[in-house]
Amino acid sequence: MVFKVIKMALEISKALNREIENTLKKYPNKEAALLPLLHLLQKEFGYVKKEVMELAAERLDVPYSKVKGVATFYTMYDKKPVGKYHLQICRNISCSLRGAEDVLNSVKEHLNMEVGDTNEKFTLSTVECLGACGTGPVMQVNDDYYEELTPESVKKILDSLK
């Protein structure tokens, strides 16, 4: 039996195409624009699926494997669909010493979710260092940071998102 690989093309609006061109212009060479381009495409398509990585590779003239390697290395790129609010809780050393595990347990209990779960509203993930180590425990919700969390304060934040 022969399987035919069908490449799914993404719909690229004129506005998105313009944004891609503007992003590429900011860098000395196309490859240097890989991270911002993935950010832009994630914002547009919701997550970095295979077709998004193929598009990035095509626009940057780099191998698909290069894009995939970068996209899968960084937790900031979602490789599968996420809820309206993507909760990313740091559990690296500074945040852990300041109670990240208790904050995480509070979130899990309050939302009845486990790490890796997605429901209609939330995706719950843990990440390695959000770069705000002095004000941990830290949770990133989409593009916003919440710092110096406690098991109680994080519940109030979650309630405000519901």
Ligand code: FES
């Ligand atoms: S250790 Fe949590 S932000 Fe760096």
